[in-house]
Amino acid sequence: MQLFVIIWLSNSPVARQHKRWEKNFQEQVKILPLGTSLEIDMVLTPQMLIIHQLIPPIMAIVIENKSVIKLQKELFEIIWKSLP
Known part of the structure; x- marks a missing residue:
């Protein structure tokens, strides 16, 4: 892979x-x-979305819902294209 x-x-x-x-x-x-400061990491794969908080309390959320994954991918691509 x-x-x-x-x-x-x-x-x-x-x-x-x-x-x-x-x-x-x-x-x-x-x-x-x-001035933009993100306090999370995000891992996006075709099967899951993992959101990991970098500040205490350290925690992660795993999402396996295909619709939510698709939405997050589309939002990511919109923001990505807008950055220089």
């Missing part, structure tokens, strides 16, 4: 460095606008 990784990162020196190396890791990276 081939994994296709696309990542949004909050604007920071580490994020900009990660962006420079994206091809080496077979990733696509986009930097979010200044």
Whole structure:
């Protein structure tokens, strides 16, 4: 199974460095606008959506509903296309 990784990162020196190396890791990276801070990670596969909170209390939610997965994929693509 081939994994296709696309990542949004909050604007920071580490994020900009990660962006420079994206091809080496077979990733696509986009930097979010200044002031945007996400406190979750999200993993989206055709079978499930995993939402992982990065701040305490650390927790994760796994969603296997196909309609919710499709909606999240479409929302992700809309936002992805709007980022420079």
